[in-house]
Every structure is written in structure tokens, then in C-alpha cells.
Amino acid sequence: MKTKSFDWNSLKRFFPYLLRYRKENMTAMLLGIIAGLTSVYMTFLIGQAVDQLLGKDAVDFNQLYKILGLFAGIVGVTTVSQWFIQRLGNRVAYLAAADLRKDAYQKLNQLPLRYYDQTSHGNIVSRFTNDMDNVSVAVSAIFNQLFSGVSVVLLALFMMVRMSVVLTIVVLLSTPIIFLVSWAVARASQNDFRQQQEIVGQVSGFITEMVGNQKIVKAFQQEENNQQRFETINQELYVRGQKAQFSSSLTNPLSRFVDHLAYVAVGFTGAYLIFSGSELVTIGIVSSFTIYSSQFSKPFIEISGITTQIQTALAGLTRTFDLVDQTPESSDETGKELTAIQGEVRFEEVDFAYDSKRPLIENFTFTAEPGESIAIVGKTGAGKSTLVNLLMRFYDVDSGKITIDGVDIRELKRDNLRQQFGMVLQDTWLFDASLRENLTYGNAQATDEEIYTALKKAYMCDYVMRLPQKLDTPIGQQGIKISDGQRQLLTIARTMISNPAMLILDEATSSVDTLTEKNIQSAFLEMMQGRTSFVIAHRLSTIQSADKILVMDAGHIIEQGTHEELLAQKGAYYQLHHAQFEQ
Incomplete structure (x- = not known):
């Protein structure tokens, strides 16, 4: 895929984030003008001081001391101004990056589940950490140069023209060359920086995956293989990064070389004018002009010195805006809301495929009557969990429709639809917080009595009562460690506390021992009473x-009925049952 050498679009889209902080920008602009004026005036004073050195035993010390005193005061003003500009630059850079990070995170909440299934989680995290940090650093560095740099360039140009038009022309001839060098290097290396950031995302994704599944890595003795895979990706990052850094690092020395040639040209031209008897040029003017030419080109050279940071930041901006530009879930602001739920769920000629080239569910039709418990069984890949994804609108059907109490779920607000279901999944999720915060995640208004009642039904009450802070005990990395089975029991209690209208249980007791599973079945049966429930097991x-x-195979219902009816048919369900209980 052909990529642009310089992504102006990402840069233009980031400007509004910077312009939000008008007070800081205006203050920095004012301080930049002050710093520019004082820097240029210092150079003028240097020339004045040199001209007081008339010769041996011919130095006007009184005038020289006045100039040096004024020079010291101006140095102080310049230093303070630049310090405040740096502080303001850091503030604007990190606030602007924080605003963009907030917008990107808000977009994450709007993206369909398909995006998360198809994108490395570590790569997503890298956009919020590495990429945005690079943007902050680059903006801060540019900000520190921008306002005072522009002032210095304009004022130095004014002073140079005022002192000598000829010497000014000599300086101006070198400036386009500096621009040309910077542009050529940036054009050649920007694609390398973009690819470097992509590989950084791959490294982040790989490490996130391996660290999170280290038990499995060790259980299957894959440490050496993973080390080789990491070294391959890391080597690719090294090669691409070295190429990007090398090409970008040429900018500053080349710009300085051109600038030094300008010094030499100014010196030769000034000397020629003086020896030619010109009264318009003095040694002091040449001295000042040499410094002015340095001040004039300094902002351009300093910008070229942070080319690497700028290009890395641009690559990060491109990746971040790529996330922001992802197509969100369709708007449901005008959607309906279910209030009194009866619980009739109907699938009508539903077709769905994760990949259009590989159909999964075709012409699926089924009705769950209010209050029924529907068990879904079948081989791995038969489409059991896909039905849950469709029912919760994590994915939308390709054709056909799913209705709840006669209302197409695509006409409902997603939040309202998902509030009707309580889910207990095979993959448990608890976050680093207190037990209370985890248990009330779906019902923040739950009382302690409701929490303990649910814990008793989930056979976790005794365990919680033995904890030092009971419900306020933190769990996770910053708190106590709990087993997979305990995590699953807590997620079951969390679902009970949310008191949903309907239930989805996807291998809800897969990490629980057989005895506890038998005990908790009674709690499930009580919770399912009067609720339409879907159980995958x-x-x-x-x-x-x-x-x-329902017995599913390749996205189709091949058998349905009660346990006794299906055993009597001696079909697929009978074979599954026989395989589990033949001993």
C-alpha cells in the first residue's frame, strides 16, 4: 500500500486540540515576542560593545560598562521568558494529547465488537501510550521553539536589512537550502517512521498476549519459541527503526553545514566590503551580523534537530486518528425501549457470517416462549456462542431478524436491550477494585443485604465473610488473589445482583468443581424461574x-426437544450424551 510521505491531514486535525488553550497560547505568544526582542537586542548590544574597542589604549570603558550592565539585565528577561514558554508549552502539549486520548477512548466505547475481535489489544493500547506520549513530547519541543523562534526570525531579518542589505541577501540565499534539505529527508523517512510505529504496536500486542497467558506458555514449554518470535519482531523493529533514525538524523548536521557556509560567506563578504573602503559596514556590524544570521537560521536548525520526534509524532497521530475514524456502531438514539418484558424471543430466517466467504448461520428460525429455559448444545464451532452475540447485538444479523416480545432488536436502544439480559460467561472478568465495586457493576444501587443474599446463593458468602475488609476488600493486582473458580462464582453473584429480565449462561460453571456445580444449579434454577433463559453447556x-x-451443527438446528425426547430419537444428542456418560 502506497503511503504519503507527510500526513498533513493528521496535523491539521490536531490543530484544534492545540487551539483550545487560547490563554496559554496568547501568553506564550506575548512572551515569545519579548524573548525575541531581547535576543535580537542582545546581539545588537554585542556589536555596540565591539565598536567600543577602538584599539590599543583606546577603549571607552564607561560606555562599555553601561552596555554590559544592560546586556546582563536583558539576559535575565530572556531566560525568564523562555522558562515560562517552556512551562506553557508542556501544559498545552499534554492537555491537547489528553483531549485526543479522551476522544479516542470515547470512540472505543462506540466501536462494534468486530473491531476488538479483529485488532490486537496490545496494538490498541499502544496508540494510547507510546503514540500519544510521542505526540506530547514533539508538541512540547515545537512549542518551545515556535513563538520566540518566529519573533527572532522576523526581528533578526529586520535588523539585518537595516544594517546591510548585501549581507542580508547572503544569509537569505542559504535559508531555502535548509528548507530543501529538511523537506527531502522528511519525505524519504516518514514512511519508515509510520512502519516503525506499527511494529511498536505489534511488539506491544505480542507482549500483552504472552504476559497475560504465561501459565499456558509454560505449560506447553513454548518459552523458546516465543523468544524466537519476539526476537524476530524486535529485529524487524530494530532494522526499520535504525533506517528511520539514520535518515532523519541527517537533517540536523546537513542544515548546520549549510548554516556554517553562510557564516563563512558573511565573513568574506563583510571583510571585502570593509577592505573596499565601504563606510556602511564596520567590524561591529559584521560581528552582529554573524550572530544575527545564526539567530535567523537557529529556529529552522533546531526544528530540524527534532525531526525524529516530529515524524514519530506524526506517525502516532496517523495511527490515533485511524482509530478515531473507525466506523462506529449505528446510532440508536431514536430507538425504542422495552419496559415490561414478557420474554418471547424469536429468530426469523436469520443469516449471519463473520466472514462473508464462510457462512455460519443460515435461515435460522426458532422461538423461545416467555419463561422457557433453552439449552444450546453442539460441537465446537457449531454457532452456539454466535447466537448470544446476535441476541445481545454484539453483531447484527446479515438478514432476517430477531425479536423480543415482537419488537425487532435493531429498533431498540442497545443499552436498553442489554439491560434486559444477565450474562455469565466462560471467560470471567473482574477488575482491580473492591469486591463491592465488582459485585455491583450491573446494579450500583444494590444494598448489602442483596449482595450477601446473592453471595450465599453462589456459595461465596463464607469466603467473603472471612476476608479482612469483607465487601471492601480489594482484589486483583493491588489486592488479594482469587482462583478461577472463585472468580466465576463472583461473576454468578454479580449477575444475580443485577436482577435481569432474561438470562444468558455460557458455560457458566466451567471453572467450578462438580460438587459446587451441583449445589449452584439450584440457585440457577431459582434465578431462571419465570425468566427466559439461554444456557450454553x-x-x-x-x-x-x-x-x-437445541442441538446445533454448522449454524443449523438439527434437533430440538426435551432431554427425554432427544434421547428417544437416538440422534446427535443421544450420541453426545452417550459419549459423556458411557462409562
């Missing part, structure tokens, strides 16, 4: 009391 012993059992 591999252990058939847990779904024998279901009102209907």
Missing part, C-alpha cells in the same frame, strides 16, 4: 431440566 448433566434443548 458442554456438560449435558447441567441442562437436563431445560424446557427445550
